[in-house]
Amino acid sequence: xxxxxxxxxxxxxLKKEKxxxxxxxxxxxxINNLAYEEEYKKVDEALGKSILMGSGDIxxxxxxxxxxxxxxxxxxTAKNIIITKIPDSSxxxxxxxxxxxxxxxxxxxxxxxxxxxxxxxxxxxxxEICAYANKSIxxxxxxxxxxxxxxxxxxxxxxxxxxxxxxVRKEAKSDAITGRELDKEFDIHHLTPQSTxxxxxxxxxxxxxxxxxxDTHSLGHSSKILDDPDLTFxxxxxxxxxxxxxxxx
Numbered sequence: 001x002x003x004x005x006x007x008x009x010x011x012x013x014l015k016k017e018k019x020x021x022x023x024x025x026x027x028x029x030x031i032n033n034l035a036y037e038e039e040y041k042k043v044d045e046a047l048g049k050s051i052l053m054g055s056g057d058i059x060x061x062x063x064x065x066x067x068x069x070x071x072x073x074x075x076x077t078a079k080n081i082i083i084t085k086i087p088d089s090s091x092x093x094x095x096x097x098x099x100x101x102x103x104x105x106x107x108x109x110x111x112x113x114x115x116x117x118x119x120x121x122x123x124x125x126x127x128e129i130c131a132y133a134n135k136s137i138x139x140x141x142x143x144x145x146x147x148x149x150x151x152x153x154x155x156x157x158x159x160x161x162x163x164x165x166x167x168v169r170k171e172a173k174s175d176a177i178t179g180r181e182l183d184k185e186f187d188i189h190h191l192t193p194q195s196t197x198x199x200x201x202x203x204x205x206x207x208x209x210x211x212x213x214x215d216t217h218s219l220g221h222s223s224k225i226l227d228d229p230d231l232t233f234x235x236x237x238x239x240x241x242x243x244x245x246x247x248x249x
Contacts, residue, residue, distance in 0.1 A: 016094070092104060182213060
């Protein structure tokens with residue numbers, strides 16, 4: 001199978017809905033009876049609608065009523081939270097089982113919000129609901145179903161990474177930072193680190209890979225310039241070339 005087709009199939013699988021969380025096995029937290037039984041059930045149902053993707057990521061429903069249920073608040077407040085406190089970086093696109101493109105909120109962001117609300121509120125019932133939701137999410141993220149899918153997702157991302165590196169190596173002509181001719185043995189640098197929590201398409205985009213000689217790569221990391229998230233690539237390039245020039249003088 002050609003690389004282009006392999007990449008398409010892997011990316012499709014990474015974004016695909018595998019199952020709803022209600023179909024995953026996870027330990028539900030102990031109920032302290034500080035809220036009504038129906039309110040605990042609403043938390044379970046809202047979290048149960050979350051989608052486990054092929055990447056191992058989990059996305060929560062963008063419906064304000066579902067967020068309201070896990071925070072123990074009303075729909076109006078939840079809608080405002082979605083608008084003001086959930087940036088695009090905390091959302092992911094996925095493909096449902098019918099092949100429709102949808103968007104969801106990253107579950108760790110929901111967990112973060114439940115923790116914030118739990119700390120901020122003085123209302124016992126809301127504190128209890130948020131605590132229950134927070135612990136439920138922790139257990140979901142730690143469940144064997146999710147861990148196994150996350151591992152499969154990592155393997156697929158690694159496969160994409162290797163394909164991209166192979167293609168870049170074949171096409172590489174010069175050091176992307178210094179412009180020098182590449183040595184026989186050279187490195188491939190990720191502009192967006194694979195460990196970064198970001199969109200799969202960004203991590204595995206071939207534009208994210210640049211060929212650099214080993215000495216350039218080493219200097220880039222030892223000087224921390226290549227690791228600085230506040231610098232553009234052009235700014236990093238300029239700073240590194242300045243250092244290289246000064247060393248020669």
